[in-house]
Every structure is written in structure tokens, then in C-alpha cells.
Amino acid sequence: MYKIEFEKFFSYSFSLDCVIFGYKDGQINVLLIKRAMEPFLNQWAIPGDLVYPDEDLPVAASRILKDLTKLDNIELHQAQTFGAPKRHPQGRVITSAYLALVKLRELNAIASSWADEVKWIPVHEIGNLAFDHNLIIESTFKVLQQKLSSDPVCFELLPEKFTLNEMQQLYEYAFDLEMDKANFRKKIKSIPLIKLNEKQKNVKHRPAALYSFDSSKFKTMVEEEFYSFKM
Amino acid sequence: MYKIEFEKFFSYSFSLDCVIFGYKDGQINVLLIKRAMEPFLNQWAIPGDLVYPDEDLPVAASRILKDLTKLDNIELHQAQTFGAPKRHPQGRVITSAYLALVKLRELNAIASSWADEVKWIPVHEIGNLAFDHNLIIESTFKVLQQKLSSDPVCFELLPEKFTLNEMQQLYEYAFDLEMDKANFRKKIKSIPLIKLNEKQKNVKHRPAALYSFDSSKFKTMVEEEFYSFKM
DNA sequence: GCAAAAGTGTTTGGATTACACCCATGC
DNA sequence: GCATGGGTGTAATCCAAACACTTTTGC
Numbered sequence: 001m002y003k004i005e006f007e008k009f010f011s012y013s014f015s016l017d018c019v020i021f022g023y024k025d026g027q028i029n030v031l032l033i034k035r036a037m038e039p040f041l042n043q044w045a046i047p048g049d050l051v052y053p054d055e056d057l058p059v060a061a062s063r064i065l066k067d068l069t070k071l072d073n074i075e076l077h078q079a080q081t082f083g084a085p086k087r088h089p090q091g092r093v094i095t096s097a098y099l100a101l102v103k104l105r106e107l108n109a110i111a112s113s114w115a116d117e118v119k120w121i122p123v124h125e126i127g128n129l130a131f132d133h134n135l136i137i138e139s140t141f142k143v144l145q146q147k148l149s150s151d152p153v154c155f156e157l158l159p160e161k162f163t164l165n166e167m168q169q170l171y172e173y174a175f176d177l178e179m180d181k182a183n184f185r186k187k188i189k190s191i192p193l194i195k196l197n198e199k200q201k202n203v204k205h206r207p208a209a210l211y212s213f214d215s216s217k218f219k220t221m222v223e224e225e226f227y228s229f230k231m
Numbered sequence: 232m233y234k235i236e237f238e239k240f241f242s243y244s245f246s247l248d249c250v251i252f253g254y255k256d257g258q259i260n261v262l263l264i265k266r267a268m269e270p271f272l273n274q275w276a277i278p279g280d281l282v283y284p285d286e287d288l289p290v291a292a293s294r295i296l297k298d299l300t301k302l303d304n305i306e307l308h309q310a311q312t313f314g315a316p317k318r319h320p321q322g323r324v325i326t327s328a329y330l331a332l333v334k335l336r337e338l339n340a341i342a343s344s345w346a347d348e349v350k351w352i353p354v355h356e357i358g359n360l361a362f363d364h365n366l367i368i369e370s371t372f373k374v375l376q377q378k379l380s381s382d383p384v385c386f387e388l389l390p391e392k393f394t395l396n397e398m399q400q401l402y403e404y405a406f407d408l409e410m411d412k413a414n415f416r417k418k419i420k421s422i423p424l425i426k427l428n429e430k431q432k433n434v435k436h437r438p439a440a441l442y443s444f445d446s447s448k449f450k451t452m453v454e455e456e457f458y459s460f461k462m
Numbered sequence: 463g464c465a466a467a468a469g470t471g472t473t474t475g476g477a478t479t480a481c482a483c484c485c486a487t488g489c
Numbered sequence: 490g491c492a493t494g495g496g497t498g499t500a501a502t503c504c505a506a507a508c509a510c511t512t513t514t515g516c
Binding site: 050056 | 241243
């Protein structure tokens with residue numbers, strides 16, 4: 001008897017939406033796709049789709065992102081889950097947001113499957129999106145802020161070689177504040193960075209030194225010392 | 232054509248599990264219920280159940296907690312979502328964990344509906360639970376730690392009137408560390424507490440002063456000043 | 463030389479740490 | 490009086506903010 005009642009409940013659908021953040025020209029951007037499918041045909045949305053019946057969630061998130069944008073090998077982290085009864089016009093679809101940070105300049109998203117176009121757009125310039133996707137981005141951006149202050153994820157957004165000023169501008173944009181250059185450099189001096197023998201090019205002022213993140217040293221420090229990242 | 236394929240996907244079920252933390256005798260406890268229902272009959276589990284077809288998630292979380300434990304008017308916060316394909320033996324059930332903090336001594340959980348018994352158990356003494364509930368508690372405990380360090384949620388766990396030492400012990404237990412008494416008191420002196428004209432009773436040493444949290448002053452401070460809680 | 467941004471040093475005040483000491487109560 | 494925890498003060502140190510200054514490049 002219980003079993004029969006229970007089975008009536010197997011009438012939901014479940015999807016994942018991938019919020020991909022990238023950094024370009026001093027601004028944090030989000031990857032959007034143009035839907036080539038109803039509902040919300042031709043509207044912009046976060047890449048997302050239904051989970052397959054036997055698919056684990058992290059696997060599904062990677063597969064969906066690859067299907068729609070050809071982006072591969074990207075680490076995704078779960079954020080919030082959205083389940084308002086009317087959020088999908090065709091039935092009860094509950095969705096979990098997945099967050100990823102990518103080096104925008106070093107990869108190339110291509111529209112694929114039922115995505116007609118892809119574009120990167122600064123988080124503060126996003127128009128109206130399909131479904132509740134504006135809400136999802138807003139909530140996931142807060143998770144990004146959280147991660148930026150407790151983990152070295154800024155280096156997933158910055159190019160492999162970056163200047164200290166680019167790093168500072170990333171934090172300034174993410175938290176909407178201004179920082180003192182000298183103090184910023186003092187603050188980050190415990191973070192393991194490698195100063196390269198290279199400089200910025202094509203700037204009409206003194207070129208800045210380029211750095212890269214020493215991730216193997218970071219791992220050692222976390223394991224062996226009492227080190228924890230804080231910004 | 233798309234519509235037909237799409238509808239095959241409406242074959243999932245969706246549940247919520249409520250991880251309720253309470254503080255007692257210097258330890259953080261979790262509320263468990265004994266299942267009076269298959270699967271996992273007679274095993275201990277977190278209170279959780281399926282979401283109704285037209286029910287929003289926050290509403291469902293409160294309803295489920297009340298159904299199983301008679302606890303009412305408790306603020307619940309979403310934590311992680313779990314969706315491994317085999318996590319439920321009877322089909323694909325995806326679940327979201329909801330977190331709540333309660334004043335354990337000031338309320339009374341009662342087994343109800345298909346819960347046979349309820350109990351509070353210290354987080355470090357939990358045995359094997361039904362489903363993936365051990366994993367869910369582990370993950371939600373990390374969310375609790377996060378909240379304890381960035382929000383004044385410790386006062387949701389402490390009794391209305393508490394001693395500064397009880398507050399210190401809560402943090403020591405939650406983060407598994409020892410703190411200096413004098414330094415702890417200096418650290419919290421920016422938090423708006425009301426020192427009551429009351430003392431501890433029935434202790435065989437000098438009785439400690441009782442305090443309570445000034446939540447209205449806290450709100451004013453957050454709104455009007457540049458105050459943010461940090462521990 | 464000048465503009466523009468890179469990059470560094472100094473001072474100050476507030477927070478954190480370690481540690482010592484006194485106080486109030488029950489027995 | 491003494492055991493037990495409650496409660497406070499101090500000095501050393503670290504850290505963050507404010508600000509001034511020097512350096513290197515393009516034009």
C-alpha cells in the first residue's frame with residue numbers, strides 16, 4: 001500500500017544549470033547560450049539540461065556543459081537548488097546550479113546541440129533570462145564571492161600569467177570596493193606566487209611583472225604548515 | 232517530438248532532509264528519528280520526506296519537520312543536494328538537505344507520523360544511519376561551521392540566557408580547538424550582548440553572570456554602521 | 463621632460479597572543 | 490581554608506590602513 005502511494009511521487013524532473021564565470025577586461029563575465037528550443041525559444045539562458053536517469057550529478061554537470069558549449073575538463077562545484085513549483089512551464093522541474101571558474105581568454109566556447117549561440121556577458125549587464133536564471137546567477141555569484149575569500153580560486157579566473165594589478169582589480173570588481181596597491185601587495189605576500197622573468201607588453205607605461213600561481217607549493221603549505229588562504 | 236522525449240524525464244522523485252542541530256552539555260547534537268517505514272525500517276535517519284507536487288521547497292521543509300517531530304516555527308536554510316543514482320533503493324530520489332539551529336533545551340521534539348522515536352545525539356557519536364544520511368550530516372556540519380564564523384547563529388543554539396563560558400565552549404566544540412578565556416572575551420566585546428542581573432545557580436563554584444543576545448541592536452548596527460560579525 | 467602606472471617604505475593605531483593575577487562561591 | 494572556575498589587566502607582537510615616495514616605460 002505504501003509502495004503504491006510512493007510511486008505517485010515519481011513524477012518530477014531534475015535538471016542542472018551551469019553558471020560559468022570568466023574574467024575579462026577587469027570584469028567578471030557569465031557564459032550564456034541562446035536557446036534553440038521551446039520553452040523560451042531564442043532567449044538567453046544559462047547552459048543547463050535534464051539529468052539522465054542513471055547519471056550522477058557531477059557527471060551530468062560536465063556532460064551538459066560539454067553538450068551545449070563544447071567546453072571540456074572543467075571543474076564544477078554545486079551551488080544552490082531551485083524548486084519553485086512554477087519555475088518551469090512544462091512541469092515540475094527542480095534544478096541545481098553548478099558553478100565553475102574558467103580562464104576565459106584561454107578557451108573557446110562553441111554553441112552546440114540545442115544552443116544557437118554562446119556569449120560572455122559581464123555579470124552586471126545581464127538582461128532578462130529564461131526561467132528563473134537571473135535568480136540563479138545572483139545566488140551563485142554570492143557563492144563565488146564566498147569562494148574568492150576563502151580559497152585561491154581567483155587563479156582559476158586569471159590567465160596563467162597575470163600582473164598583480166590584474167589580481168587586485170579582480171577582487172575590487174568582485175567585492176565592489178577599492179584597495180590600496182601597497183597594502184594589497186603586503187596582504188598577498190603569503191600566497192605562493194612565482195615571479196616570472198617576463199613583463200607585460202604593448203602598454204604605454206612601465207610594464208608590470210608577470211606572476212603565476214604556485215599550486216604545488218600551495219598544496220604542500222596546506223598539508224604541512226598551518227596555512228589557510230584568506231582574503 | 233521534443234515534448235514526448237521530454238516527458239520521459241518526469242520519472243524522478245524529490246525529497247528534503249532536515250538536519251536540526253541543537254546544543255547540550257557542551258556538545259552539538261543532531262535530531263534523529265527512528266523510521267517506522269520501509270525502506271530502512273527501524274533504522275535511525277534524519278527527518279525527511281518527499282515534496283508534494285505543488286509545494287515550494289521552504290514550505291515543504293517546514294511541513295516535513297513538523298509532520299515527523301511536531302517542531303514548528305523553525306527557520307530552515309538550504310544546504311547541499313544529493314542525487315547519486317542508487318542512493319534510494321526504490322528509485323531515483325534526489326534530496327536537498329535543509330539546516331536548522333535550535334535551542335534544544337527550550338523545545339520538545341515528539342515522534343509523529345511515520346517516525347517511531349526521536350532522539351538527540353552528539354554529532355561525533357552518530358552511528359550508521361539510513362540512506363546516505365551520514366554523508367548528508369557531514370556535509371551540513373561544514374555549512375554549520377561556515378555559518379558560525381560569519382553570522383551570529385550561535386545564539387540560535389545557546390539558551391536565551393547563557394554564560395560567556397557556554398558560548399566559548401560552543402565554539403571550541405564546533406571547531407575542535409581551545410581558546411584563552413581572557414582573549415575570547417576581548418574578541419566578542421564588539422558583539423551586542425546584554426548583561427543580565429542574574430547569575431548561574433546550583434554550581435559549586437563562583438556563579439557566572441548570564442547574558443543574552445541583543446538582536447535588535449545587532450540589526451541596527453548592521454544597517455547603520457559598517458559592522459559585520461566575524462569569529 | 464612628462465604622463466602614467468609600477469613598485470616600495472614608513473608610521474600609526476587597533477587587534478591578537480600569552481600569561482599572570484585576583485575574586486566569589488560551596489564545602 | 491582550599492578547590493574550582495569566574496573574571497580582568499598588561500606587555501609584546503602582529504596586522505591593516507593611510508600615505509608618501511621612487512622607478513621605469515612610451516611618446
